Amino acid sequence: MTGxxxxxVVVGTSAGGIAALKAIFAGLPAKQPGFSVKAxxxxxxxxxxxxxxxxxxxFPEAAGIIHEAIDKTILQPGHIxxxxxxxxxxxxTDRTLALSNDEPVIxxxxxxxxxxxxxxxAFGADTIGxxxxxxxxxxxxxxxxxxxxxxxxxxxxxxEAEASAMPKAALAAVSGAASLPLKAVGAWIQAAIGxxxxxxxxxxxxx
Amino acid sequence: xxxxxxxxxxxxEAIRTRYGYDFRNYAEASLRRRVRAVLLRTGxxxxxxxxxxxxxxxxxxxxxxxxxxxxxxxxxRDPLVFQAIRQHVVPILKTYPSFRxxxxxxxxxxxxxxxxxxxxxxxxxxxxxxxATDINPVSLKTAQDGIYRADTLRKYTGNYQAxxxxxxFSDYYTAAYGVARFDTRLRRNIxxxxxxxxxxxVFAETHLVICRNVLIYFDRTLQEQVVRLxxxxxRRGGFLxxxxxxxxxxxxxxxxxxxxxAIERIYRRKLSHGERA
Numbered sequence: 001m002t003g004x005x006x007x008x009v010v011v012g013t014s015a016g017g018i019a020a021l022k023a024i025f026a027g028l029p030a031k032q033p034g035f036s037v038k039a040x041x042x043x044x045x046x047x048x049x050x051x052x053x054x055x056x057x058x059f060p061e062a063a064g065i066i067h068e069a070i071d072k073t074i075l076q077p078g079h080i081x082x083x084x085x086x087x088x089x090x091x092x093t094d095r096t097l098a099l100s101n102d103e104p105v106i107x108x109x110x111x112x113x114x115x116x117x118x119x120x121x122a123f124g125a126d127t128i129g130x131x132x133x134x135x136x137x138x139x140x141x142x143x144x145x146x147x148x149x150x151x152x153x154x155x156x157x158x159x160e161a162e163a164s165a166m167p168k169a170a171l172a173a174v175s176g177a178a179s180l181p182l183k184a185v186g187a188w189i190q191a192a193i194g195x196x197x198x199x200x201x202x203x204x205x206x207x
Numbered sequence: 208x209x210x211x212x213x214x215x216x217x218x219x220e221a222i223r224t225r226y227g228y229d230f231r232n233y234a235e236a237s238l239r240r241r242v243r244a245v246l247l248r249t250g251x252x253x254x255x256x257x258x259x260x261x262x263x264x265x266x267x268x269x270x271x272x273x274x275x276x277x278x279x280x281x282x283x284r285d286p287l288v289f290q291a292i293r294q295h296v297v298p299i300l301k302t303y304p305s306f307r308x309x310x311x312x313x314x315x316x317x318x319x320x321x322x323x324x325x326x327x328x329x330x331x332x333x334x335x336x337x338x339a340t341d342i343n344p345v346s347l348k349t350a351q352d353g354i355y356r357a358d359t360l361r362k363y364t365g366n367y368q369a370x371x372x373x374x375x376f377s378d379y380y381t382a383a384y385g386v387a388r389f390d391t392r393l394r395r396n397i398x399x400x401x402x403x404x405x406x407x408x409v410f411a412e413t414h415l416v417i418c419r420n421v422l423i424y425f426d427r428t429l430q431e432q433v434v435r436l437x438x439x440x441x442r443r444g445g446f447l448x449x450x451x452x453x454x455x456x457x458x459x460x461x462x463x464x465x466x467x468x469a470i471e472r473i474y475r476r477k478l479s480h481g482e483r484a
């Protein structure tokens with residue numbers, strides 16, 4: 001079962017993130033071959049407090065395929081993993097997920113940059129990175145790391161985002177990233193999964 | 208294999224050979240990031256440059272070691288776990304005239320003092336011996352001193368109350384000059400000692416092993432080894448308490464344990480082959 005995930009979609013968001021993710025899950029035809037057979041998704045959602053996330057209750061749109069990540073979770077195709085509050089979520093090169101309590105990065109733990117950077121190191125050009133609404137610039141460096149490995153990048157259209165600072169910062173770091181309204185993200189992910197890995201020269205180009 | 212990966216492995220080998228600390232089976236992604244952070248802090252261009260200096264400068268190693276090992280904790284972290292310890296573990300501990308607890312990877316000691324406070328409130332501290340061990344002598348010294356920053360107290364007070372605290376948290380410390388000194392009486396039955404989970408052996412048969420948010424830093428191979436060490440360090444029917452997002456379910460050595468409280472990650476060593484505790 002290990003290692004059947006070929007592509008990893010990583011998503012980072014903060015203020016306004018729950019609504020944004022719900023919109024994406026509703027638009028992601030999870031049962032379609034692309035996502036459910038080849039790809040998994042890992043998400044950092046900044047949350048204010050610690051404790052546990054009742055992910056199925058918060059995201060009924062993704063019931064059955066969404067989980068709070070625990071240490072050493074093996075990535076399964078068609079599944080979605082959320083960083084637990086208070087822990088960094090990292091992707092290992094053996095395509096499992098790891099947690100850490102190392103220092104916050106840009107005052108955040110979980111940090112979007114930590115997820116995105118480790119994803120880029122593990123999946124290289126098979127990484128698909130998306131930065132959504134948020135109030136800090138967490139994710140900009142991470143999206144840049146994905147782009148530099150030849151991965152495919154997108155942000156939520158800043159005009160549409162509840163908090164535009166995060167997608168704006170990410171767009172400034174990766175000028176070739178696609179800028180999308182939420183309702184287009186699901187289809188964009190499907191297309192990205194179907195696309196063959198880009199070379200370093202065309203890193204981050206829009207689809 | 209890229210240069211950074213090779214250099215990191217060589218650095219780990221150098222540290223192991225020269226200083227005896229074995230980071231070979233630490234979870235790779237987080238270790239790699241901590242090595243990079245060390246390079247930024249120390250100003251060395253690469254792990255090879257750092258290695259050269261570390262091999263010759265023991266003081267530098269003493270500065271670097273804390274950066275490579277597990278970071279600090281907080282008091283009554285994940286309060287519901289302490290509630291669960293009160294509910295599931297303490298009643299069993301109290302059936303013994305005396306009992307031993309091993310707090311493995313105690314770091315700077317916040318959770319050890321939390322445990323001590325809990326046992327006092329449950330009126331069984333006097334029967335307890337707590338072994339608080341860590342790989343890092345600097346962290347151990349902090350743990351031994353029991354002095355923490357006062358700006359964390361509000362959070363710790365909330366945690367204490369949510370954990371079922373029976374008194375006022377402030378009863379346990381005195382605060383002055385921005386620090387809180389925890390009551391020295393809390394450590395009268397605590398033995399602080401260096402112990403390296405990757406390399407050191409069983410040193411006691413205990414009734415409870417607590418090891419929280421340490422296994423996440425180990426790869427699966429080392430996790431198997433450490434959980435076997437814990438099983439060997441526990442009486443049959445003894446308890447093991449892990450971190451909230453850790454699990455035994457993916458480990459072969461997990462079969463030695465039954466689950467007592469799933470969400471709080473409390474397990475019990477099986478009484479005998481296949482028999483439930």
